[in-house]
Amino acid sequence: MCVAERPPRVAMLGGTFDPVHVGHLRSAIELREALSLDSVHMVPARVPPHRATPGVDAEQRMTMLALGIADTPGLYVDDREIRREGPSYSTATLASLREELGTQARLVMALGYDAYRHLAEWHEPSRLFELAHVVVIDRPDHQQRLPAALEALVEGREVKNVDTLMQSPAGGLLHLSLPTRIAISATAIRARLQRGESVRYLLPDAVERYLLARRLYR
């Protein structure tokens, strides 16, 4: 088969990226490799002002994400949730990607195991599976029993490998253990910054320089 005939393979990796760190970026690269994706859209969520980190706005989170991605092949900052008014529902983001990519594209919503545990509480969770596959990235520090509502939501959807997942445009669930598992969280980075401790090598140099110069998270 001619490679050009293959339907596009695209993943969305959403988050607050407050700030982006090496755990996010390394996972995005390895996700792209593991699923042979054309691109990974990293989508910063719009966060209501009362829940946002004081002193760090959406524009700054997005700038840090762009600095972190820099020229990494296949990784893109996608600002559609920041531009869209109202809450950042993943169903709306996936619907807009699906609209752009067409019905045959293999669309993936990727998320870490910690976020996955709460999937059944999201807005219209079963609609997520109409629009995309869900790929769960195992995280070293998270491994517990799933809530019953989540078990029910994903029943019958799990596939064992990438080839099976990519046979259809949406609707499957795959657990992935990426080669490099990194126990870095934005929460721990913010706490370090607040205490005046070093965050070197936890996030890209350019992101470190940006946030130190503006005294973000202090």
Ligand code: ATP
């Ligand atoms: P916080 O500590 O503020 O909750 P976070 O570091 O978990 O932040 P988010 O922006 O909430 O970052 O995460 C975006 C997505 O990336 C989520 O699906 C999350 O599970 C995943 N993720 C975050 N950190 C890692 C990591 N170290 N390895 C793999 N996936 C990660």
